[in-house]
Amino acid sequence: MGGDPLFSNGVDLAVVLIVIVKVVVTFVFLLIATMLMVWFERKLIGDMQNRIGPNRAGPWGIMQTLADGIKLFFKEHFMPERAHSAVFVLAPFLSFVPAFLLFAIVPVTGNFADGGNGTVEIFGYTTYVQLADPPIGILFALAMSSVAVYGVMLAGWSSGSKYPLLGSVRASAQMCSYEAAMGLAVVGVVLVTGTLETTQMVLVQAGPGPFGWVPNWGIILTAVIPFVIFVIAGTAELNRPPFDLVEAEQELVGGFNTEYSSIRFALFFLAEFMNTITMSAIFVTLFLGGPAGPAPIGPAWVWGLVWFFLKLFVFLFMFVWFRATLPRFRYDQLMHLGWRVLIPLALGWLLLLATGHIASDQGWPLGIAIPIALVVMAAASGLIRVASRRALEARLAELEPGGVVL
Amino acid sequence: MTNLDVPYLVLAGGLFAVGAFGLLYRRNPLVMLMCVELMLNAVNLTFVTFGRMMNDLNGQVIVFFVLVVAAAEVVVGLAIIVAVIRRRPGASADDLKVLRG
Amino acid sequence: MSVQLVVFFICALIALFGAGGVVWSRSPVHSALSLVATLFAIAVLFLNQNAQFLAAVQVIVYTGAIVILILFVIMLLGVDKLENLADEPLGIGFRVAGGVVAVALLAVLLAVFFFGGRTIVTGKPAQATFGGTSTYQPISQQAVSNPQAGVIDTADVPNINLLGKQIFTQYILAFEVTAALLTIAVVGAVVMAHRSKQVQPIPDEPESLDSGADLAAIDAAGEEVREA
Numbered sequence: 061m062g063g064d065p066l067f068s069n070g071v072d073l074a075v076v077l078i079v080i081v082k083v084v085v086t087f088v089f090l091l092i093a094t095m096l097m098v099w100f101e102r103k104l105i106g107d108m109q110n111r112i113g114p115n116r117a118g119p120w121g122i123m124q125t126l127a128d129g130i131k132l133f134f135k136e137h138f139m140p141e142r143a144h145s146a147v148f149v150l151a152p153f154l155s156f157v158p159a160f161l162l163f164a165i166v167p168v169t170g171n172f173a174d175g176g177n178g179t180v181e182i183f184g185y186t187t188y189v190q191l192a193d194p195p196i197g198i199l200f201a202l203a204m205s206s207v208a209v210y211g212v213m214l215a216g217w218s219s220g221s222k223y224p225l226l227g228s229v230r231a232s233a234q235m236c237s238y239e240a241a242m243g244l245a246v247v248g249v250v251l252v253t254g255t256l257e258t259t260q261m262v263l264v265q266a267g268p269g270p271f272g273w274v275p276n277w278g279i280i281l282t283a284v285i286p287f288v289i290f291v292i293a294g295t296a297e298l299n300r301p302p303f304d305l306v307e308a309e310q311e312l313v314g315g316f317n318t319e320y321s322s323i324r325f326a327l328f329f330l331a332e333f334m335n336t337i338t339m340s341a342i343f344v345t346l347f348l349g350g351p352a353g354p355a356p357i358g359p360a361w362v363w364g365l366v367w368f369f370l371k372l373f374v375f376l377f378m379f380v381w382f383r384a385t386l387p388r389f390r391y392d393q394l395m396h397l398g399w400r401v402l403i404p405l406a407l408g409w410l411l412l413l414a415t416g417h418i419a420s421d422q423g424w425p426l427g428i429a430i431p432i433a434l435v436v437m438a439a440a441s442g443l444i445r446v447a448s449r450r451a452l453e454a455r456l457a458e459l460e461p462g463g464v465v466l
Numbered sequence: 467m468t469n470l471d472v473p474y475l476v477l478a479g480g481l482f483a484v485g486a487f488g489l490l491y492r493r494n495p496l497v498m499l500m501c502v503e504l505m506l507n508a509v510n511l512t513f514v515t516f517g518r519m520m521n522d523l524n525g526q527v528i529v530f531f532v533l534v535v536a537a538a539e540v541v542v543g544l545a546i547i548v549a550v551i552r553r554r555p556g557a558s559a560d561d562l563k564v565l566r567g
Numbered sequence: 568m569s570v571q572l573v574v575f576f577i578c579a580l581i582a583l584f585g586a587g588g589v590v591w592s593r594s595p596v597h598s599a600l601s602l603v604a605t606l607f608a609i610a611v612l613f614l615n616q617n618a619q620f621l622a623a624v625q626v627i628v629y630t631g632a633i634v635i636l637i638l639f640v641i642m643l644l645g646v647d648k649l650e651n652l653a654d655e656p657l658g659i660g661f662r663v664a665g666g667v668v669a670v671a672l673l674a675v676l677l678a679v680f681f682f683g684g685r686t687i688v689t690g691k692p693a694q695a696t697f698g699g700t701s702t703y704q705p706i707s708q709q710a711v712s713n714p715q716a717g718v719i720d721t722a723d724v725p726n727i728n729l730l731g732k733q734i735f736t737q738y739i740l741a742f743e744v745t746a747a748l749l750t751i752a753v754v755g756a757v758v759m760a761h762r763s764k765q766v767q768p769i770p771d772e773p774e775s776l777d778s779g780a781d782l783a784a785i786d787a788a789g790e791e792v793r794e795a
Binding site for chain 1: 642
């Protein structure tokens with residue numbers, strides 16, 4: 061355990077240059093990936109809706125995003141009279157920058173096959189293929205998702221008009237609610253992998269699995285439920301469909317980015333897609349083993365890249381699929397799902413995982429410990445249900461007849 | 467490497483003094499709450515600095531608990547402020563004397 | 568000129584300017600944003616002192632939840648208007664007194680830190696550290712001679728592992744009590760925000776627009792305009 065081996069011999073000019081190269085490569089990669097993601101989404105949705113999608117700008121319409129960006133660049137950009145100008149200008153960047161920073165802790169490739177330690181050699185320096193490997197790895201991802209809420213909230217408030225304010229308050233309440241479920245799902249993964257650092261997590265997941273051929277991925281180690289919770293909560297956190305109530309055009313006139321146009325709107329738009337890519341990368345790192353995978357022939361890092369992109373592609377496809385097929389959640393359904401379903405489920409499953417681990421550490425038979433834990437969980441959830449139903453009845457009973465619950 | 471112990475403490479002391487001044491100067495209850503948070507953060511910084519100076523982990527443990535209690539305090543404080551302001555729009559800190567009982 | 572020195576100065580400047588912004592901003596939202604800047608600077612200062620877990624928790628809890636709650640209340644309740652000094656019960660003397668107190672406080676703190684210097688830390692470190700040191704090591708030595716005693720971070724065991732071990736063994740009671748405190752705080756906040764009696768009754772009939780009187784009045788007004 062420890063940080064990046066790049067820094068183990070002190071920091072000299074070559075190390076600084078390597079870090080700068082990593083930063084530039086990450087930046088360029090994310091921008092190009094966002095461009096391609098927008099194109100991919102439009103093409104795929106067109107395909108699912110039995111139409112062609114953009115196909116004029118460049119081969120297969122790949123340059124469409126670039127064309128849209130140029131168009132947005134030349135649009136008139138104005139600021140409403142009652143807008144608070146400093147915050148109005150700041151808000152898109154508060155949404156945009158955390159999306160970049162989130163990608164810093166994702167290991168993109170490395171020497172993970174056959175018991176490697178996840179490094180590559182660049183000009184004689186061994187390093188991890190990720191921008192930074194802080195010991196608090198995955199907490200940094202949670203922190204950046206928390207900061208992303210500010211962009212949304214300040215955008216709506218600084219527009220100076222009613223509908224963006226309402227939209228942004230709703231959006232930030234949604235994002236804050238699902239952060240709790242995300243955090244609890246992450247704790248499940250931290251429990252089973254035993255570390256917060258992303259490279260160590262991938263190393264644990266690259267090891268031998270339960271029956272020999274089953275990969276030791278996070279999704280298997282945590283028994284699937286935290287994965288489902290994290291995917292749902294992550295989708296809600298990104299304001300992606302089916303949780304995109306707050307920015308849909310049919311609702312609230314476009315939500316928190318109503319008053320934004322041209323470059324600033326483009327920044328919000330790009331930030332959403334970039335967040336999608338980085339969140340998918342986090343999914344892959346936590347639950348699907350990151351770049352880990354067999355490397356039959358050739359250098360291991362090439363295969364790492366291949367596996368990482370294949371797994372990433374699965375999630376990007378999933379996000380577009382959600383958009384094309386699922387209807388939107390209503391706001392109260394969304395809040396109910398976040399607080400009343402996901403959080404208790406994540407908490408209960410975390411306790412179950414902890415029970416399993418303690419039982420196997422102490423030598424208790426798992427066949428007895430786990431069913432007991434399940435019975436306790438069922439009893440607890442039954443108690444909670446009874447209590448909330450009683451509270452609802454008490455609340456309804458104290459209304460005057462014909463009243464409306466606020 | 468210069469020893470940064472005293473600069474850290476001076477910074478924390480300065481932040482605490484600024485927070486105290488803000489608490490005494492401003493009348494908006496929310497800004498006063500923010501000044502209290504500022505003072506709490508100055509104290510956190512002091513604890514972490516002393517923990518590092520004494521090579522003791524307890525400094526960070528205390529900060530952990532201070533963070534949690536500060537969160538609980540903000541929740542309750544905001545609930546009180548919301549309850550008062552709803553009934554008396556435009557309330558300032560002097561109007562919180564309705565809590566006197 | 569080490570990295571820690573540079574980072575300290577930059578973050579100290581940001582923190583102080585942010586604190587000034589909290590106190591001097593006219594709009595509460597600007598105060599909140601300045602507070603965010605200060606909190607970030609303090610999180611980086613935590614990182615600078617090897618308190619990595621605390622830095623992450625500071626960002627997640629303070630900037631990611633507490634300040635957002637405060638901003639919600641500001642935005643939803645519209646507590647935006649400037650304060651009127653004329654409403655002060657004691658007038659401007661109150662604020663001058665506040666300034667004097669704050670300056671005195673700052674003077675006392677600076678005196679303690681500058682003249683006490685590095686010897687203000689007295690007494691033994693608590694026995695609750697790993698291994699435990701039985702002899703006090705003066706600060707000026709800055710010695711890390713006993714590697715396991717109260718160590719904050721080693722290459723082998725990350726900061727968070729040590730912290731977790733300490734919290735869940737030595738401070739488990741405080742941990743449980745704090746958890747109960749959080750629950751009580753949440754229940755209290757829900758109770759205080761509960762509006763049970765202010766239920767709007769649905770009106771019997773919506774006021775309709777085709778009450779004859781209104782139309783007659785409009786017609787009459789229109790005729791007057793036409794005749795004029």
